Amino acid sequence: EQDVPIPNGIKHTRIPFKHWKKLCLDFYKNSYGVDLVATIDNKYIGATDIFVFGKSEPQKGWTGSLGVLKEFRRRGIATAIKIKAIEKLLKKGVTEIRTDNEENNPMYKINVNLGFKPVPFSLDYLKEI
Numbered sequence: 001e002q003d004v005p006i007p008n009g010i011k012h013t014r015i016p017f018k019h020w021k022k023l024c025l026d027f028y029k030n031s032y033g034v035d036l037v038a039t040i041d042n043k044y045i046g047a048t049d050i051f052v053f054g055k056s057e058p059q060k061g062w063t064g065s066l067g068v069l070k071e072f073r074r075r076g077i078a079t080a081i082k083i084k085a086i087e088k089l090l091k092k093g094v095t096e097i098r099t100d101n102e103e104n105n106p107m108y109k110i111n112v113n114l115g116f117k118p119v120p121f122s123l124d125y126l127k128e129i
Contacts, residue, residue, distance in 0.1 A: 030054070032051055032052055032053075032054065033049065033050045033051040033052040033061055033062075033089070033092075033094075034048070034049070034050050034061075034085045034088045034089055034092075035047075035048075035049045035050075036048050036049075036081055036084055036085055036088075038068070038077055038080070038081050040072070044069075045068060045069050045072045045077065046066075046067060046068035046069065046072065046077050046078065046081050047065075047066070047067060047081070048063070048064075048065065048066040048067075048081050048082065048085050049063075049064040049065055050062065050063050050064065050085050050089060050097060051064055052089070052092065052094055058093065058094075059093065059094055059095045059096060060094065060095075060096045060097070060098065061089050061094045061096065061097040061098065062097075062098050062099075063097065063098065063099035063100075066078055066081060066082060066107065068081075073106075074106075078106075078107065078110055079110050079113070079114070082110065082111075082114060083114070086114075097116075098121070099111055099116060100121065
């Protein structure tokens with residue numbers, strides 16, 4: 001089941017759980033940020049990952065993704081996951097988190113309610129080849 005939107009034409013390949021767990025343990029061991037999973041009755045219902053580049057910007061977190069299964073949305077789960085991630089990042093000394101999303105995405109309102117403010121970020125370029 002798809003819980004995070006993926007553009008048409010791109011296929012998601014799941015990695016084996018043992019491999020994912022090893023990656024997560026390395027992620028924590030090296031303080032690269034936080035990777036959280038929300039569960040209900042041992043079922044994964046949501047997750048987020050926020051990266052920290054410890055050598056270049058140890059005070060800054062970058063949101064990789066945050067997703068909640070469709071049947072569990074609109075219950076405050078995404079907000080709870082994001083708040084828990086922020087708490088964990090504060091303990092690691094992170095003082096700033098960057099994220100991005102479209103204004104018509106429900107995550108936009110969650111981010112605004114949590115105090116995220118729009119800032120100039122980047123200019124993307126595309127060349128079809």
